[in-house]
Amino acid sequence: MVRSLWTAATGMIAQQTNLDTIAHNLANVNTQGYKTQVNEFKTLLYQTLQTKTTTANGEQKPTSAQVGLGVRNSAITTIFREGNALASDSDTAFMIDGKGFFAVRGEDGNTYYTRNGNFQFTLATNGNMLANEDGLPVLDTNGRPIILNQNYIVSNITVSADGELCYPDASKNPQGMGIRIALFQFNNPNGLNRLADSLYEQSAASGQPINEATNTAVEKSKVIQGYLEGSNVQVVDEMVNMIVAQRSYELNSKAITASDEMLQQANNLRR
Known part of the structure; x- marks a missing residue:
């Protein structure tokens, strides 16, 4: 359960950096020669919950059980497309x-x-x-x-x-x-x-x-x-990217809320 809290937290941190990049692009929409920057993400390490093994009938399981530990920013890439x-x-x-x-x-x-x-x-x-x-x-x-x-x-x-x-x-x-x-x-x-x-x-x-x-x-x-x-920033694209980043941030915050509620339910079982 605690794993889900930290996983959602990495998503919120990554989307905050994404929003910072979008805001920087919008701030330089009138900067001559400015080039748009975009965030790139990658998953964090996977934790193995169960390795490849056999079932109760002795049959081989085709895959193992692994769970991801979140996301992080891998790079901020500059798009060298010519401006107007x-x-x-x-x-x-x-x-x-x-x-x-x-x-x-x-x-x-x-x-x-x-x-x-x-x-x-x-x-x-x-x-x-x-x-x-x-x-x-x-x-x-x-x-x-x-x-x-x-x-x-x-x-x-x-x-x-x-x-x-x-x-x-x-x-x-x-x-x-x-x-x-x-x-x-x-x-x-x-x-x-x-x-x-x-x-x-x-x-x-x-x-x-x-x-x-x-x-x-x-x-x-x-x-x-x-x-x-001129700058090659496309304002409409950046506004769409901002909405996507905001929704992703909101989803990760809801995942934290859901994990907290589940922990609360687990603690109430002993009462």
């Missing part, structure tokens, strides 16, 4: 059409990855530096911050589909500047460590970043200027 394209008035708003990630350099000197292409030029020591919303420098294909000298009018800069910065010549035709915004892919993007501000960090599970500019074996992503990638 949102038009932007900014000349430094970029959207990735494909599996690539932008790269930025953190304050600690490490490289982090993001799908949020809401960039802007900011003043730096040597000129104008392309940075994200938090001022972290955006990296080029060589792993260096993109810094232009002050002779360039940044509002005239365009970016081609392969991420190369272009500047108009005397005839106002865009010409490549030899600088490309870096795009990286991962063999297992679900293995990336999730950080704040829509940033990701590589891990042993994700594998090493694959530079699209130097690797010919991967499908190239495209950079679309003037658009941002």
Whole structure:
């Protein structure tokens, strides 16, 4: 009887984590480049009540008697489905059409990855530096911050589909500047460590970043200027998932109530 109490309690704990994940998705429905996360569950160990044996007539029983001990969260998986394209008035708003990630350099000197292409030029020591919303420098294909000298009018800069910065010549035709915004892919993007501000960090599970500019074996992503990638959260789906999680939580709580009532009945037998 006590086993049923703990089993139902694991279900309530698992559904609470599930609801936390759903709430996090809904809170980021307007976050640019945010990717939906989903909970995955697995059963706990099984306890053997009776092994394979024979009946009273000596016949072999085909199966043993085992009872499960509940459920727990096994993982929270990120769904890297592309979000909707949102038009932007900014000349430094970029959207990735494909599996690539932008790269930025953190304050600690490490490289982090993001799908949020809401960039802007900011003043730096040597000129104008392309940075994200938090001022972290955006990296080029060589792993260096993109810094232009002050002779360039940044509002005239365009970016081609392969991420190369272009500047108009005397005839106002865009010409490549030899600088490309870096795009990286991962063999297992679900293995990336999730950080704040829509940033990701590589891990042993994700594998090493694959530079699209130097690797010919991967499908190239495209950079679309003037658009941002919106969140891929589907509000209707999340609301349905919330109802399911709430009902599951309620069922587990009722299982605890039923177990408590049965224990109470057992205690009343001695009276």
